[in-house]
Amino acid sequence: MKKQIKPLLTVAVIAALFFWLHQSDYAFLRAWQANGDETEMIPVYNGDYRLIFEENFDDDPLDPTIWNDQYLASWTPDPEAARAVYEVADGNLNLILTEDTQPWNPEFDGTVRTSSVMTGNRTGLHEFREGLEVRNDIEPFMGFISQYGVFEIRAKMMNSLGNMAAWWLVGIQDTPEQDVEVDVFENALNFGNVVTASLYAHRDPAAREQHFVFDVGDADLSNEFHLYTFEWTPAGFVFYFDDEEIGTFQAEVAYPMISILSAYEGRENWWVGPFDPAAPYPKVFQIDYMKVWKKVPEDFEQVDKLKIVSQDEATFTLPAGQYAVEHGQLVGFPSYVTLRYNDGTDTQQWVKWEELTPAILKKLEQPGTFKLKGEIIGVPSAILGTRKAILQIVVN
Numbered sequence: 001m002k003k004q005i006k007p008l009l010t011v012a013v014i015a016a017l018f019f020w021l022h023q024s025d026y027a028f029l030r031a032w033q034a035n036g037d038e039t040e041m042i043p044v045y046n047g048d049y050r051l052i053f054e055e056n057f058d059d060d061p062l063d064p065t066i067w068n069d070q071y072l073a074s075w076t077p078d079p080e081a082a083r084a085v086y087e088v089a090d091g092n093l094n095l096i097l098t099e100d101t102q103p104w105n106p107e108f109d110g111t112v113r114t115s116s117v118m119t120g121n122r123t124g125l126h127e128f129r130e131g132l133e134v135r136n137d138i139e140p141f142m143g144f145i146s147q148y149g150v151f152e153i154r155a156k157m158m159n160s161l162g163n164m165a166a167w168w169l170v171g172i173q174d175t176p177e178q179d180v181e182v183d184v185f186e187n188a189l190n191f192g193n194v195v196t197a198s199l200y201a202h203r204d205p206a207a208r209e210q211h212f213v214f215d216v217g218d219a220d221l222s223n224e225f226h227l228y229t230f231e232w233t234p235a236g237f238v239f240y241f242d243d244e245e246i247g248t249f250q251a252e253v254a255y256p257m258i259s260i261l262s263a264y265e266g267r268e269n270w271w272v273g274p275f276d277p278a279a280p281y282p283k284v285f286q287i288d289y290m291k292v293w294k295k296v297p298e299d300f301e302q303v304d305k306l307k308i309v310s311q312d313e314a315t316f317t318l319p320a321g322q323y324a325v326e327h328g329q330l331v332g333f334p335s336y337v338t339l340r341y342n343d344g345t346d347t348q349q350w351v352k353w354e355e356l357t358p359a360i361l362k363k364l365e366q367p368g369t370f371k372l373k374g375e376i377i378g379v380p381s382a383i384l385g386t387r388k389a390i391l392q393i394v395v396n
Helices: 010-020 358-364
Strands: 033-036 039-040 049-055 086-089 092-096 113-118 151-156 163-171 179-188 194-200 210-215 226-233 236-241 244-250 257-265 285-294 310-311 314-318 338-342 348-351 370-374 391-393
Touching: 092 113, 092 257, 151 163, 179 226, 194 236, 194 244, 210 226, 210 236, 210 244, 210 358, 257 285, 348 391
Parallel strands: 314 391
Antiparallel strands: 033 039, 049 285, 086 092, 092 285, 113 257, 151 226, 151 285, 163 179, 163 257, 179 194, 194 210, 226 236, 236 244, 310 338, 338 348, 348 370, 370 391
16 A cells, blocks of 8 residues: 655645644644644645544653543443553554553453543443443543545564454444444464454444455564555455555444554453463563555545545434433544545544523423524644534424
8 A cells, every 4th residue: 555655745744734744733644834814734745645634652651632542441340541651752552462461351251451542531431241331431431433535554473372463444333333343453372373353233224244364474564563454445445564465354434433553451251362471571562663544536636735525525414302411422423424525535524512501401391493503523624614513303
């Protein structure tokens, strides 16, 4: 998937962009540049693709507006046991397991330990086993979400038996059906010198379970960094290892997903296979970077300055009086809006909807139609201006 960046930018613009990238607090849409009273989006292209997300892991701690460090914390009786141990050093994210790392959920996941970071979290996210009960109510958080695009990380795996490194995505679950799981890789020394990938439909009726295993030959997954890439389109997923295509999944996943980076250890009776108690600690899953691109449609051209030209507006329908409210939001509401830009690309942005006042709740008690506005998160106000997310509510 690697292509040369087209020479669209002048030396001055490149220099300004380089300076900005090292000063900005934003980890999402990192091509913002201040220009007097006007703020412009200066795009970075890679062949036919525009960079929309870049995390080079230069700052410690991780940006809390992008990353959540408590793994699936609504399911565990001890949220602190789900908190990742990590460090950011030499431009790498190191997810660390030590001898003292405790099982994150002994009741439902046995002896499995983990250090994981996620680009989103919410109550009930990823119901990984039957019989789970919500133990903690989590304020919804979506630091980075995307629907479609080219996703890539450069990473080095762990090299001991009973450990596994994983990069995986799950649906944002605005509704229970938005529940697909895509495991870009689950790499364990127990499996041999291979990349294993899976898709699990869970509650998504449009998806089906799929798997593949790719032998990487002489590549050393544990002692060398390698590229793991996939392209997600409306037709499904195409996977690459060091730019070589290695497998595909056919799936129409038509909603955004979050990313999860995980280091795991299972000391007893874990599905990956035997655990080596003599392997030294700490055990580390290293990630050099994570990047996401969006394809520029064929009937559009690359641009020097990005502008938002339109956004999708959704409709939410419910029977009169039949609604539930959590964290001040209606359950089942779309939590994001899609913004479209002048080069034809789009991004999905998390939304915080306006407060549900008594007057609004009263409207939900009787048939009618009205609109709700929301704050679009992750785009600087100088670019966004007065733009709001708009949702049409239809009460039957």
